[in-house]
Amino acid sequence: MTSSGKWTKQELLSRPVEHVDITRVDARALVDGMRHTAFQARNLARAADIYGMMLADKDCAVVLTLAGSMVSAGLKKTIVTLIENNMVDAIVSTGANIVDQDFFEGLGFRHYMAPGSPEAPPVDDTTLRDLAIDRIYDTYIDEDQLRICDDVTRKVFDSCAPGAYSSRELIDQMGAYLAEHHANIPGIVLACHKKRVPIFVPAFSDCSAGFGIVMHQVERPEPGTHVAFDSGKDFRELTQLKLKVKDTGLLMLGGGVPKNFAQDIVVAAELLGHEAPMHKYAIQLTVADSRDGALSGSTLREACSWGKVDVVHEQMVFGEATTTFPILASDAYHRGLWKGRPARKFADLLDQPVVAR
Numbered sequence: 001m002t003s004s005g006k007w008t009k010q011e012l013l014s015r016p017v018e019h020v021d022i023t024r025v026d027a028r029a030l031v032d033g034m035r036h037t038a039f040q041a042r043n044l045a046r047a048a049d050i051y052g053m054m055l056a057d058k059d060c061a062v063v064l065t066l067a068g069s070m071v072s073a074g075l076k077k078t079i080v081t082l083i084e085n086n087m088v089d090a091i092v093s094t095g096a097n098i099v100d101q102d103f104f105e106g107l108g109f110r111h112y113m114a115p116g117s118p119e120a121p122p123v124d125d126t127t128l129r130d131l132a133i134d135r136i137y138d139t140y141i142d143e144d145q146l147r148i149c150d151d152v153t154r155k156v157f158d159s160c161a162p163g164a165y166s167s168r169e170l171i172d173q174m175g176a177y178l179a180e181h182h183a184n185i186p187g188i189v190l191a192c193h194k195k196r197v198p199i200f201v202p203a204f205s206d207c208s209a210g211f212g213i214v215m216h217q218v219e220r221p222e223p224g225t226h227v228a229f230d231s232g233k234d235f236r237e238l239t240q241l242k243l244k245v246k247d248t249g250l251l252m253l254g255g256g257v258p259k260n261f262a263q264d265i266v267v268a269a270e271l272l273g274h275e276a277p278m279h280k281y282a283i284q285l286t287v288a289d290s291r292d293g294a295l296s297g298s299t300l301r302e303a304c305s306w307g308k309v310d311v312v313h314e315q316m317v318f319g320e321a322t323t324t325f326p327i328l329a330s331d332a333y334h335r336g337l338w339k340g341r342p343a344r345k346f347a348d349l350l351d352q353p354v355v356a357r
Contacts, residue, residue, distance in 0.1 A: 007115075007123050009131045013142055016110040019077035020326045027330035040319045047283045047315040047324075048331045054249035054281045055087060055337040061245040061344060065262050066093035067254030067296070069136050071101035072111040073322045076188060078329050083191040086341045087332065088251070090241060091192065091199045092258040095207025098171060098189060098199055104141075104149045104208070106178045106187040112140040146208065152177070153212025157227045162220075166233035167204040172347060196345035200238055202261045204229045235261070237350050239268040242276055244349060249281030250309070253321040255288050255296025263309060282314040285321045285328070 035045035054062050064082070071079075082088045091098075101111070116122040118138050128135055132143035156174050175193025178185070192199050205213065213229065220226035242248060242265040252259050269276030288297030317324055332338065 007127075009133065009142075012115070012123065012128075012131065012133060013112045013140060015113040015115075017072065017074050017113055017139060019074050022078050022081055022326055022330035022333050025326075025330050026334045027327045028334050030327060031331040040317055040324075043315060043317045044319065044324055044327060047285070047317050048328050050281050050283055050313050050315055051249075051251060051328060051332050052335055052337050053313060054251070055332060055341060057247065057249075057280075058341060059245070060247040060249050060280060061089040061241065061346075062087065062249050062251060063090045063092060063262050064088045065250065065252040065254075065258035066091065066097045067252075067256040067258050068094075068321065069096060069101065069139070070253055070321065070325075071097050071105070071188070072136050072139050072141070075322060075325060076102060076105065077186070078326055079188050080186055080191045081333060082329060083188065083195055083197055085333070085338050086195075086343050087338045088197060089344045090197060090238065090346055091188070092238070092262045093199060093201055094256065094258060095201045095204055095209055098201055099153065099174075099207040099209045100141075100146065100149065102188040103153075103174055103178070104146065106182055106185050106190055107145075107149060107152060108182060108185060109142065109145040109149070111136075112142075114138045114140050150208045150211040151215070153209045154215045155212075157212055157216040160227050162225050162227060164228040164230040164233070166230055166237055167201040167209075168198045168234060168237055168347070168350065170204070170209070170227070170229070171199045171201065192347075195343060196347040198237070198241075198347045198350060200234050200261070202231055202234055202257050204231070204234075235265075235268060238262070239265045239272070240350065241346050242266065242269050243272075243274055244346075245344075246277060247280045250279050250283065252282070252284040252286075253325055255284070255286055255298075259284070259296065279309045280313065282309045283317070283328075284315075285317045285319065285324045287318065287320050 031045050031048045034041040054060050114135065125135060134141040134143050134146065156177050160173060171189060172193055175189045178187065178190045179193055217226045250262055266276050266278055286297060290297040
């Protein structure tokens, strides 16, 4: 702090968030112990068993869904490990995780640990606003750097031929940008680009990509001169994957739009005249409550009534995902049931990549 007792921006952005490395911690003994306990510990152990079933089932495609702020909270490396070892075949996410957080870090920026606690913060949010620091609970982001991220998304859109694209196509183009300019910085977008794992962001405007597309389109106001987001194409492409593999498993962190989007492809496939089985396996790690009727906390058994999720191998785990997910992922990694699992490269099965100008 300065002599006047005030924090400087440099001091507040001095402790970067470090990402959890599940390869260095073997959670198998912990999960084995949880299997003989109760409450959410036992539920987490059963969820770990179901994820193991997904990985052992070589005919099953695993879809990871991400809601909340998972990347800023230190889970990027965990997710990248799953991608690189063929433990995830497709991702459905909020834009915040993929663009504002992962792509943001892929540009060389970081998230930072806030001092004190959110319940008794040493720096109030008005002061943070004056310092151009954005807060996610107990994590800080440099707003000036986030504006750079906004602008880079605009540059990516500027490099594409005019037309309507799925978020999957444009995120892959963002991965190509990182591969060209920041190939030494590990991240989800970069890893998925290299492994050909498609990423879908149904609400693509609700992140830095939204700011980028606004700037891009305002500079090219005439019809047929700019890029646009086609969320219907996102839905069709993810449904194509369901039709391709039939058996699917869901690993869901949080709820929201990604959860429903991934579940709905079963119904979409049926409406297209195909017999598509319900998701064979499903896990959700969440703190949402089912009693308000909202989607995020709705149980997987409720999804069965909609014809989306089978109830044979499903498990809700009511616990915050930054705590539960590294345990589940570490257990799966060290049990090794993913070994020999094919790299499905679903991105290559979909439409041709974005055409550069």
